[in-house]
Amino acid sequence: MESKLKVGPSSSILNTYTPHFIASPFFESFKVSGPDFYASAHMTSSQLLLQNKTTSELFSETMKEYGRKMTELSKRIMEIVLMIMGEGFGEKFYESEFAKCHGYLRIINYSIPTMEEEEEEEEGEVEGLGMHTDMSCITIVYQDEVGGLQVRSKEGKWMDIKACEGRLVVNIGDLMQAWSNGKLRSSQHRVVLKKRRNHNDNSNNYVKKKKNRFSVAFFWCFEDEKVIYAPDEVVGEGGFRVYKPFLCSDYLKFRQSSERGRFEKVGYTAKDFAGI
Numbered sequence: 001m002e003s004k005l006k007v008g009p010s011s012s013i014l015n016t017y018t019p020h021f022i023a024s025p026f027f028e029s030f031k032v033s034g035p036d037f038y039a040s041a042h043m044t045s046s047q048l049l050l051q052n053k054t055t056s057e058l059f060s061e062t063m064k065e066y067g068r069k070m071t072e073l074s075k076r077i078m079e080i081v082l083m084i085m086g087e088g089f090g091e092k093f094y095e096s097e098f099a100k101c102h103g104y105l106r107i108i109n110y111s112i113p114t115m116e117e118e119e120e121e122e123e124g125e126v127e128g129l130g131m132h133t134d135m136s137c138i139t140i141v142y143q144d145e146v147g148g149l150q151v152r153s154k155e156g157k158w159m160d161i162k163a164c165e166g167r168l169v170v171n172i173g174d175l176m177q178a179w180s181n182g183k184l185r186s187s188q189h190r191v192v193l194k195k196r197r198n199h200n201d202n203s204n205n206y207v208k209k210k211k212n213r214f215s216v217a218f219f220w221c222f223e224d225e226k227v228i229y230a231p232d233e234v235v236g237e238g239g240f241r242v243y244k245p246f247l248c249s250d251y252l253k254f255r256q257s258s259e260r261g262r263f264e265k266v267g268y269t270a271k272d273f274a275g276i
């Protein structure tokens with residue numbers, strides 16, 4: 001913990017570590033930022049793994065490769081999303097609107113709730129990360145086999161997103177919701193740490209194989225200085241704009257500073273910030 005806090009929120013200029021009790025008591029994460037994923041990972045990991053230079057380099061190399069692949073994938077997905085939104089939208093808007101997008105990774109570790117923590121919750125379902133929307137254009141999430149990611153339907157029903165080796169989940173984020181004039185919906189989602197009591201076991205034994213949950217989320221975002229404003233073609237003839245234009249960095253600041261909009265805490269979104 002002492003090493004982690006060296007790259008944590010209050011004691012370091014790096015501020016890549018989010019300790020427990022910020023997003024939730026069960027959540028901790030490291031952030032690795034692009035475009036130089038190697039340098040970003042290395043700055044953090046060399047602080048943490050000082051004794052082990054090779055591990056730090058290996059980790060940074062892996063992050064570089066993962067960042068590169070996710071960047072490539074995000075670009076392809078954005079092009080497809082634009083294609084779906086309208087004919088010729090890919091050619092029309094990709095270069096002019098999305099060419100300066102950038103990405104960052106969040107490597108998340110969710111700890112196992114204690115028996116007491118589970119019992120405090122109804123039906124033993126503990127929120128590892130409360131309902132929120134992402135501050136990105138799109139997010140690509142990998143969750144390990146523990147699972148627990150849930151997405152809220154339009155009707156407000158929680159749906160399990162099953163974990164599966166090699167499966168990635170793509171979420172639309174707030175920035176894309178605003179840019180698309182609300183045509184694409186920023187998905188509300190959360191992480192539930194399922195109860196570990198074994199139903200079929202009356203002796204109150206706990207399932208032994210329960211383990212920490214790991215996930216890696218890649219956030220693909222507009223550049224800070226971009227003014228987000230849905231183009232006329234996106235709004236459509238006869239349509240009207242549902243968002244005021246806003247500066248990307250102003251929205252990020254708003255989410256990070258306002259208590260209600262605090263990252264990963266509650267669903268406080270672009271609609272509350274720039275909705276008309």
Ligand SMILES: O=C(O)CCC(=O)C(=O)O
Pocket residue numbers: 106108129134141142143149189191215216217
């Ligand atoms: O851990 C997960 O599966 C999702 C993480 C997430 O939603 C986020 O970091 O915004």
Ligand SMILES: [Fe+2]
Pocket residue numbers: 132133134139189
């Ligand atoms: Fe998220």
